[in-house]
Amino acid sequence: MKKIRIESIGVSYPRKKFWKIGSLSHAVRAGLSCLKNSNYHPMDVQVLINSGIYRDGHYAEPAFSTFIQKKLGINTEFQGRRTLSFDLQNGGCGMLNGIHVLINLILSGRIYSGMVISSEANADKKPDPNYQYINSGAAVMLDLSPNSQIGFGNFVFKSFEKYMHLYSSFVSLAQKYGRLFIEKKKGLEDAYLACVQPVIKELLDEENLSADDISFVIPSQISEYFLNKLPENIYFSAEKIINLTHQYTDTLTTSVFLSLKHLLDKKVIKPGQKVILLTVGAGITVGASIYYF
Amino acid sequence: MANNKNIKIESLGIYLPETVLTTSELLSQCKHPPSLDLEKITGIRERRMAVGEYAVDLAVKSAENALKMSRYSAEDLDMIICTSISKYNRKDEVDFEPSTSMVIRKRIGALNAINFDINNACVGMLNGIYVMESFIKSGAIKCGMVVSGELNMPLVDTSKQEIRHSFDRQLAALTLGDGGAAIILDKSDSDKYGLHQLDLITGAKHNHYCYSKPSKRGPGGVLITKARGLQRKGAEHFPFYLKKTVEKSGWTMDDIDYGIPHQIAVGVIKRNIKATNRFLGEKIPFRLLYNVERVANTTTTSYFIILHEFLLNNTIRKDHNLLFVGGGSGMVIVQATYTMDDLPERYISKFGTA
Numbered sequence: 001m002k003k004i005r006i007e008s009i010g011v012s013y014p015r016k017k018f019w020k021i022g023s024l025s026h027a028v029r030a031g032l033s034c035l036k037n038s039n040y041h042p043m044d045v046q047v048l049i050n051s052g053i054y055r056d057g058h059y060a061e062p063a064f065s066t067f068i069q070k071k072l073g074i075n076t077e078f079q080g081r082r083t084l085s086f087d088l089q090n091g092g093c094g095m096l097n098g099i100h101v102l103i104n105l106i107l108s109g110r111i112y113s114g115m116v117i118s119s120e121a122n123a124d125k126k127p128d129p130n131y132q133y134i135n136s137g138a139a140v141m142l143d144l145s146p147n148s149q150i151g152f153g154n155f156v157f158k159s160f161e162k163y164m165h166l167y168s169s170f171v172s173l174a175q176k177y178g179r180l181f182i183e184k185k186k187g188l189e190d191a192y193l194a195c196v197q198p199v200i201k202e203l204l205d206e207e208n209l210s211a212d213d214i215s216f217v218i219p220s221q222i223s224e225y226f227l228n229k230l231p232e233n234i235y236f237s238a239e240k241i242i243n244l245t246h247q248y249t250d251t252l253t254t255s256v257f258l259s260l261k262h263l264l265d266k267k268v269i270k271p272g273q274k275v276i277l278l279t280v281g282a283g284i285t286v287g288a289s290i291y292y293f
Numbered sequence: 294m295a296n297n298k299n300i301k302i303e304s305l306g307i308y309l310p311e312t313v314l315t316t317s318e319l320l321s322q323c324k325h326p327p328s329l330d331l332e333k334i335t336g337i338r339e340r341r342m343a344v345g346e347y348a349v350d351l352a353v354k355s356a357e358n359a360l361k362m363s364r365y366s367a368e369d370l371d372m373i374i375c376t377s378i379s380k381y382n383r384k385d386e387v388d389f390e391p392s393t394s395m396v397i398r399k400r401i402g403a404l405n406a407i408n409f410d411i412n413n414a415c416v417g418m419l420n421g422i423y424v425m426e427s428f429i430k431s432g433a434i435k436c437g438m439v440v441s442g443e444l445n446m447p448l449v450d451t452s453k454q455e456i457r458h459s460f461d462r463q464l465a466a467l468t469l470g471d472g473g474a475a476i477i478l479d480k481s482d483s484d485k486y487g488l489h490q491l492d493l494i495t496g497a498k499h500n501h502y503c504y505s506k507p508s509k510r511g512p513g514g515v516l517i518t519k520a521r522g523l524q525r526k527g528a529e530h531f532p533f534y535l536k537k538t539v540e541k542s543g544w545t546m547d548d549i550d551y552g553i554p555h556q557i558a559v560g561v562i563k564r565n566i567k568a569t570n571r572f573l574g575e576k577i578p579f580r581l582l583y584n585v586e587r588v589a590n591t592t593t594t595s596y597f598i599i600l601h602e603f604l605l606n607n608t609i610r611k612d613h614n615l616l617f618v619g620g621g622s623g624m625v626i627v628q629a630t631y632t633m634d635d636l637p638e639r640y641i642s643k644f645g646t647a
Contacts, residue, residue: 060378067497070500083494091392108430161398173387
């Protein structure tokens, strides 16, 4: 069975106060870092997917990915090698969705390599106080793994529409430049916790694995509360759940990949280990996948 | 395991709001009506305008229409991709989360489908097909829906207030209309039918020619278009890729029965025909279909609103070879080759002739 691997990963870490930058700059920094760590040239990126939600200027079109593609210099003209870039949005699960899409494009023979990139920033002059995500960016380059034991396993995405009312975000156009608003209702984190268990169970069943076979679970870094409650909800021991909220509080779509890069840099993850990437987002949607290192 | 059988449009559903707004009525509502004859330049006489409905309503109604003639029920759908640009799902609000596909999924009862939104300007629905094709071919899913609902009138409303002269860059917003479209895709039984080639290319260097964002002058969203530059760049590059896609399908130009262009304006379509003729060194032997004069530019949904019309009037029939060709801001060029199966017969038997 062929597997698709993360060929390289790049991130743009959160920056504070004076050094704060917008979503395009974060995406470009993450993309450049990913390309620097990669054996591929920018012109090898055949599909570029941007899965960030909040972007500078609240652009509706063109796809924000085109701004990133242009800044990264990835086949920006129609002549020569070509790239398709587009945006994919699905709340906090977007980046995992983007990876799932790219994997299927590679497996169907359409392309041989591509990049999923994501960044979040609120560029409003007076940001909504409910917006608490820290600006950041993350990018992954994917290709066909040369080793059938290394790469992504199955993906499971489940949506729980009965909790849809608990979280919403929108740009109000009632004022010039627009303004982003976020509405979070009480009980959201408990609802996330209630939704993750069936997803993890289905994923383990599909892979014929048990919780003992998994070395780490890297979840979206929603909050201390969510991460403390998570082990008992998914029947994993607490030491297997990665909790980096003291370093990177919730960064929405990029959260899991900032944590993954941190663990790879610290050499916490060893070859042969299996890691679950777990994302949660509005809807409520929960997405999870296993990565074989 | 990749399966290279073609995918096909198993079902199609369209929703056009009933209210009609003519171009002359629209111009009379402008604070500073442009002095040029917009109807003559664009060929657009009228457009549909949603009243009391939002983008997601248009998408849901077209999804329900697609399910009416499909052999699949909503629960059978494995995937829903929403490709709307205009996510005006409430007054003066553009939705980000939850995804619009999630709302559609809930409202049509497709509770087994995974869902996400794709945004790639006017080529969004074809981009959605491109993505779903890979899932069907890799065996990850059996069938799915690509759906879009475009409520463009809020952009038109802003331009009515903000246009100051005949060369204003918001002028192109006056060519927009509202509409919804949904298609259900699955695997074709035969490689003779269905989607043969679908190519999308992004020339991001040219993404400044057209963009939409909140207005900096007042409330509402704006669509800013540098129309000449956009058309010039498009005409410069798309004929080459059009020829290439036709060749990759194993076709010649003579094999094509109808072309389905993106419905921007009659003048633009005619100029693009000239550009193609110039590139090929001969006149294209097939007819390009358009209905832009009656429904205006409905952005992502335009390819399928026209398909609906020409299926109902019995123009497009079984075994006809179609060429989809168009583009969008970004700048994206798209071409697709498609052979019709029994969809026209089933469509007419369900919805009657026009």
